Amino acid sequence: MFNTISIIGCGLxxxxxxxxxxxxxxxxxxxxxxxSKEVTAYLKKENICTNxxxxxxxxxxxxxxxxxxxxxxSYKEIILSIKDSLKKNAILTDTGSVKKEVMKIIHNINLTDxxxxxxxxIAGTEESGPRAGQAxxxxxxxxxISPPKDCANEPVKNLKAFxxxxxxxxxxxxxxxxDKILSLTSxxxxxxxxxxxxxxxxxxxxxxxxxxxxxxxxxxxFTRIAASNPLMWRDIFLDxxxxxSKGIESFIEKLNELKKAINxxxxxxxxxxxxxxxxxxxxxxxxxxxxxxxxxxxxxx
Amino acid sequence: MFNTISIIGCGLxxxxxxxxxxxxxxxxxxxxxxxSKEVTAYLKKENICTNxxxxxxxxxxxxxxxxxxxxxxSYKEIILSIKDSLKKNAILTDTGSVKKEVMKIIHNINLTDxxxxxxxxIAGTEESGPRAGQAxxxxxxxxxISPPKDCANEPVKNLKAFxxxxxxxxxxxxxxxxDKILSLTSxxxxxxxxxxxxxxxxxxxxxxxxxxxxxxxxxxxFTRIAASNPLMWRDIFLDxxxxxSKGIESFIEKLNELKKAINxxxxxxxxxxxxxxxxxxxxxxxxxxxxxxxxxxxxxx
Numbered sequence: 001m002f003n004t005i006s007i008i009g010c011g012l013x014x015x016x017x018x019x020x021x022x023x024x025x026x027x028x029x030x031x032x033x034x035x036s037k038e039v040t041a042y043l044k045k046e047n048i049c050t051n052x053x054x055x056x057x058x059x060x061x062x063x064x065x066x067x068x069x070x071x072x073x074s075y076k077e078i079i080l081s082i083k084d085s086l087k088k089n090a091i092l093t094d095t096g097s098v099k100k101e102v103m104k105i106i107h108n109i110n111l112t113d114x115x116x117x118x119x120x121x122i123a124g125t126e127e128s129g130p131r132a133g134q135a136x137x138x139x140x141x142x143x144x145i146s147p148p149k150d151c152a153n154e155p156v157k158n159l160k161a162f163x164x165x166x167x168x169x170x171x172x173x174x175x176x177x178x179d180k181i182l183s184l185t186s187x188x189x190x191x192x193x194x195x196x197x198x199x200x201x202x203x204x205x206x207x208x209x210x211x212x213x214x215x216x217x218x219x220x221x222f223t224r225i226a227a228s229n230p231l232m233w234r235d236i237f238l239d240x241x242x243x244x245s246k247g248i249e250s251f252i253e254k255l256n257e258l259k260k261a262i263n264x265x266x267x268x269x270x271x272x273x274x275x276x277x278x279x280x281x282x283x284x285x286x287x288x289x290x291x292x293x294x295x296x297x298x299x300x301x
Numbered sequence: 302m303f304n305t306i307s308i309i310g311c312g313l314x315x316x317x318x319x320x321x322x323x324x325x326x327x328x329x330x331x332x333x334x335x336x337s338k339e340v341t342a343y344l345k346k347e348n349i350c351t352n353x354x355x356x357x358x359x360x361x362x363x364x365x366x367x368x369x370x371x372x373x374x375s376y377k378e379i380i381l382s383i384k385d386s387l388k389k390n391a392i393l394t395d396t397g398s399v400k401k402e403v404m405k406i407i408h409n410i411n412l413t414d415x416x417x418x419x420x421x422x423i424a425g426t427e428e429s430g431p432r433a434g435q436a437x438x439x440x441x442x443x444x445x446i447s448p449p450k451d452c453a454n455e456p457v458k459n460l461k462a463f464x465x466x467x468x469x470x471x472x473x474x475x476x477x478x479x480d481k482i483l484s485l486t487s488x489x490x491x492x493x494x495x496x497x498x499x500x501x502x503x504x505x506x507x508x509x510x511x512x513x514x515x516x517x518x519x520x521x522x523f524t525r526i527a528a529s530n531p532l533m534w535r536d537i538f539l540d541x542x543x544x545x546s547k548g549i550e551s552f553i554e555k556l557n558e559l560k561k562a563i564n565x566x567x568x569x570x571x572x573x574x575x576x577x578x579x580x581x582x583x584x585x586x587x588x589x590x591x592x593x594x595x596x597x598x599x600x601x602x
Contacts, residue, residue, distance in 0.1 A: 073568075122518045126582075142515055181511050184501040186518030193519075195559060196493050197578040199552045200485040210482050212584045214443055217423045217487035218494075220591040221522055227582035230575035237571050241563045248560045251500045252553060258496055259549045262542045267374075270538050274531035277498040281427070281528035283513045290521040 001162060004029040006063040007049070008056065008078055009070030010039050012124060012229075013095050015133030017067060018048045020166035023135045033059035039130050048130075057085040065162065067119075068094040072235035076105050086114045091155045093119045097182060097232075098239035099146055099175030115155035120144045120178065121168055122186070126227040139167035140288070146175045183243035187236055188251065191244060193225035194233075302463060305330040307364040308350070309357065309379055310371030311340050313425060313530075314396050316434030318368060319349045321467035324436045334360035340431050349431075358386040366463065368420075369395040373536035377406050387415045392456045394420045398483060398533075399540035400447055400476030416456035421445045421479065422469060423487070427528040440468035441589070447476045484544035488537055489552065492545060494526035495534075 005027040007014045014032070021027050031051040034040050040052035053059040060066050060082045068078055075094070086092065092114050096102060099118050106116050123141040125132065143163040147156045160170045173181070200211050200219060215223065237244060261269040285292045306328040308315045315333070322328050332352040335341050341353035354360040361367050361383045369379055376395070387393065393415050397403060400419050407417050424442040426433065444464040448457045461471045474482070501512050501520060516524065538545055562570040586593045 122515060141517060144515075177511075181508070181515055182518065184504070184508075184512050185515045185520045188501060189497055189519035189523055191556075191559060192493055192497050192523075194575060194578050195552060195556050196490055197581055198574065199548065199555050200489060201578075201581050202551070202555070203485070207482070207485075210478075211485050212581065212588050212590070214423060214445075214482055214486045214590075215585045215588070216442060216590045217483065218490035218526060219486045220585050221526065222490055222493075223578065223582045223585050224591070225519060225522065226575075226578035228575075230572055230579070233575045234568055234571040237563055238566055238568055241566060245560055245563050247500065248556060248563070250503070251496060252556060254500050254503070255492075255496050255549060255553060258492060259546055262538055262546050262549070265539055265542060267535055267539055270535040271531055273499065274495060274527075274529075274534045277495050277502075277524065277527035278531070280498055280502050280513065281524040284516045284521050284524050287513050287516070289513070289515075289517045290525070 001026045001158075001165060002064040003027065004031060004063045005065045005067065006031040006033070006060045008033050008059065008066065008068045008082075009074075010034045010043055010049075010130050011069065012128050012130075012132050013121065013137070014067070014069035015043065015048060015130035016123075016135065016137035017069065017095075017121075017166065018043065019133055019135035020138060022048060024165055026162065026165055027065075031059050031063060034130075042130055048133075056081050060087075060090075061085050062087055063090060065091045065093070065159070068092075068096075071229075071232050072096050072098060072101060072239050073231075075102050079105060079109060079111075083109060083111060083114075086111075088113045089115065089155075091115045091117060091159055093117050093145075093159060095119060095121055097186065097236045099178050101239040103175050115151060117145055117147045117151060117156060117159050118175065119146075119159065119163065120182070121163065122182075123168075124228075126224050128229045136167065138163070141168055143168035143170050144173050144178050145170060146173055146178055179240050179243055183240055183247050187240055187244050188247035190225060190228070190233060191237070191248060192251065193222040196222045197226040302327045302459075302466060303365040304328065305332060305364045306366045306368065307332040307334070307361045309334045309360065309367065309369045309383075310375075311335045311344055311350075311431050312370065313429055313431075313433050314422065314438070315368070315370035316344065316349060316431035317424075317436065317438035318370065318396075318422075318467065319344065320434055320436035321439060323349060325466055327463065327466055328366075332360050332364060335431075343431055349434075357382050361388075361391075362386045363388055364391060366392045366394070366460070369393075369397075372530075372533050373397050373399060373402060373540050374532075376403050380406060380410060380412075384410060384412060384415075387412075389414045390416065390456075392416045392418060392460055394418050394446075394460060396420060396422055398487065398537045400479050402540040404476050416452060418446055418448045418452060418457060418460050419476070420447075420460065420464065421483070422464065423483075424469075425529075427525050429530045437468065439464070442469055444469035444471050445474050445479050446471060447474055447479055480541050481544055484541055484548050488541055488545050489548035491526060491529070491534060492538070492549060493552065494523040497523045498527040 030049040032049045121143040331350040422444040
């Protein structure tokens, strides 16, 4: 599909893309750059890429598709470093969870003869690093792409075909739509997961020990989410701060409503609250976003 | 182990206990009472119990162990109905998630010659009803029992052995300890899960459709929790209202701290927050309360 694909940053997502490219035979050559030499050495040793490079310019030269898979805060430096080494008509994309800041960076840099099309594969686990990568990571998962208005059709078609070839379902959105929707489906839930874990483990030591001991009653599911890469999440919260902050405000408003019902011992209101969320679960299963196996299939029949 | 065991209320938990009793051959006779005749008919048809009864008094007469597995709000009526029909030295227990209110009820009723020992098997899925029950439901899960101070040793030993025989690890706690710990490990996380689902789906219709569509990015894990039995949760929130309300207050305090860091674009503080929760996850896996398979084993290697 492409002669050469370069991946900048080979953690969980970058290394999963590499594995998927190899499994599906999507490039003659895969070149990687990572700020950690240990990561590059691992990928070469395991035959996950064809070329590792310690020079980011060399890594992207002659490449047809360049994918940035690093935390958002490193984008500016990376794009400034590579911009003069990019091949004419190459496609430049990323995997970041927020689009607002990167659009600004690209807007301020004069990228000529290169097709910049941001991507966001909505996939991942709570793990980090290249050893945690999986070729199947993107299978049946959404990938949002946000082509600029003046982008040619051909590169959009090619990038879409690439994500589909590694298993994704592709959806085109504006950066604004993307950041708004993801603030609700991903960023706010992560904020809340971190917050519940901090709240219930911020108690005295004896009680904390017991909280861990009996966490299977609900808490453990939040701790999985709250174990994700802290650097990545810091950057997401900095870049999508307005949407997330608004989400937190609505959340607190609803939580105060629940607290009032609890304090008033208002059984009818509590029932109404607890009953109103069942339908959403059904819609999510219908949309293919989760399985209806109880407790994620942890339980055996 | 027991000649006759009676189960009052045969939904997810009651029917799971019945299945486990049968699989492990723990009683000669199992008698059930459920306010739904359809449930009783189903359990008899499927041979999950030996006797179904439409009379709650008949159901408990001559029984050595009586287990109440109904929502907390029905306890008072049930205990008043059966109290004069209980066999001398029978063990009476329950499966409720809060202990405070039931201790009050028992305190106000003169139960003579019966061993009242509340239980809470910390197990379940988001499903409801007898068809969702599983014999393995309690395997390796905690069961908390709270024997009153004046309770004899023998019945405590027998009840403990019963829960262990169906796979549970038994822990003895006071009702106060139980309600405090569970408010943190289970009740508060449930409050938050309901609240996040209500917040992000309380948006206009077009956006709601998209929120469902892209829910795999984090939201879906909360919707599973928020799909649990609303009646059961209403009763838990009414009975454990003080502990839960306190928990919500601490939660809002921590959330305002996070919101401030977001609004201030304070990257160091955000990193510190997101990094502080990783250790807890490790402790939970070490305590055997979850597996370290990424994404609950949804992903394939």
